[in-house]
Amino acid sequence: MTPTTQTSALEALEIELLLEGIHRHYGLDFRGYAYPSLRRRILNRVSSEKLDTISALTNRVLHDPECMQRLLFGLTVNVTSMFRDTAFYKVFRSKVVPLLRTYPFIRIWHAGCATGEEVYSLAILLTEDALYDRCRIYATDIDEVVIQQAKTGIFPLGAMRDYTANYIRAGGTGSFSSYYSANYDNAVLRSSLKTNLVFSTHNLVSDARFNDFHVILCRNVMIYFDKALQDRVHALFHESLLRLGFLGLGKRESMRFTPHEDRYEAVDAAEKLFRKVA
Numbered sequence: 001m002t003p004t005t006q007t008s009a010l011e012a013l014e015i016e017l018l019l020e021g022i023h024r025h026y027g028l029d030f031r032g033y034a035y036p037s038l039r040r041r042i043l044n045r046v047s048s049e050k051l052d053t054i055s056a057l058t059n060r061v062l063h064d065p066e067c068m069q070r071l072l073f074g075l076t077v078n079v080t081s082m083f084r085d086t087a088f089y090k091v092f093r094s095k096v097v098p099l100l101r102t103y104p105f106i107r108i109w110h111a112g113c114a115t116g117e118e119v120y121s122l123a124i125l126l127t128e129d130a131l132y133d134r135c136r137i138y139a140t141d142i143d144e145v146v147i148q149q150a151k152t153g154i155f156p157l158g159a160m161r162d163y164t165a166n167y168i169r170a171g172g173t174g175s176f177s178s179y180y181s182a183n184y185d186n187a188v189l190r191s192s193l194k195t196n197l198v199f200s201t202h203n204l205v206s207d208a209r210f211n212d213f214h215v216i217l218c219r220n221v222m223i224y225f226d227k228a229l230q231d232r233v234h235a236l237f238h239e240s241l242l243r244l245g246f247l248g249l250g251k252r253e254s255m256r257f258t259p260h261e262d263r264y265e266a267v268d269a270a271e272k273l274f275r276k277v278a
Contacts, residue, residue: 014054029205032229041074076143078114083121083166090171091271096246097129106135109213112221113139116150123193128173140202151199153189160187204233209240220250234258247274
C-alpha cells in the first residue's frame with residue numbers, strides 16, 4: 001500500500017468514525033450522504049475550526065454542541081433564494097394550480113426548506129392564485145437553526161432586487177414590493193404569508209411520514225444523498241403522497257432508476273414535476 005493509499009484509507013476511516021459518533025451521540029445520520037461532497041464539507045470544517053485532523057474534529061464535535069451546529073450547517077446545503085429556478089414556478093402555476101383548485105383543502109410538504117425563501121415564494125404564488133387560504137404548507141429541515149431563521153420571514157434587503165427579478169420571470173402577477181417592508185438592512189415579509197405555514201425539523205434519513213399530502217417539493221436535496229438513501233427518501237415520499245398528488249424535484253434530480261419510477265407520470269419532465277398514478 002502506497003503512502004497516498006494509506007492516507008486515503010485513514011481519512012476514510014476517520015470520516016466513518018466521525019459520522020458514527022454523530023449518529024450515536026446526536027441521532028443525526030449522514031452515513032448515506034454522497035461521499036465526495038461529504039468529504040469536502042468535512043475538510044472545510046476541519047480547516048475552519050483550525051484543526052489538523054478529522055479525528056480532532058470528531059473529538060470537538062462530540063464535546064461541543066456549538067461546534068456540532070457549525071458542522072451541521074456545513075453538511076446541510078442551504079443554498080436557496082426566492083423564486084429560484086423561475087421556470088419551475090411558471091410550470092407549477094400553469095400545470096399544477098388548476099388541478100389543486102379541485103380540492104377543498106390542500107396539504108403541501110416542502111422538505112429540505114433551508115432558510116425558507118422558496119417556501120415563502122410558494123406562499124406568494126398561491127396567494128396570487130387565490131388558493132393560499134385553503135392550503136397548509138409544512139416546511140421541514142434537519143437543522144433547527146435554519147428552521148428558526150425561516151420562521152422569522154426576514155431576509156437581507158439587498159437581496160430583494162434579485163428576488164424581484166426572479167418573481168417577474170416566474171410569472172408573478174402583482175408587485176413584489178407589496179409582500180415585504182423595509183426595516184433598516186432587512187426585508188420583513190408580510191405576516192399574512194406566514195398564516196398557513198408550519199415550520200418544523202424533520203430528518204429525511206430517519207424520520208417517518210407524518211401526513212398525507214397533495215404536493216411534495218424536495219428540490220436540490222437528494223443530489224447530496226447516495227443511491228440507497230435516495231431510494232429510501234423516494235419510498236417515504238411515495239407513502240406520504242396522495243394518489244394523483246404532485247412531486248417536485250430539483251433540476252439535477254430524477255425519477256429514473258428509482259424503485260418508484262413507474263408509479264409516476266411526468267407533468268413536466270424538464271422541470272422535474274411528476275404526478276403519482278399508482
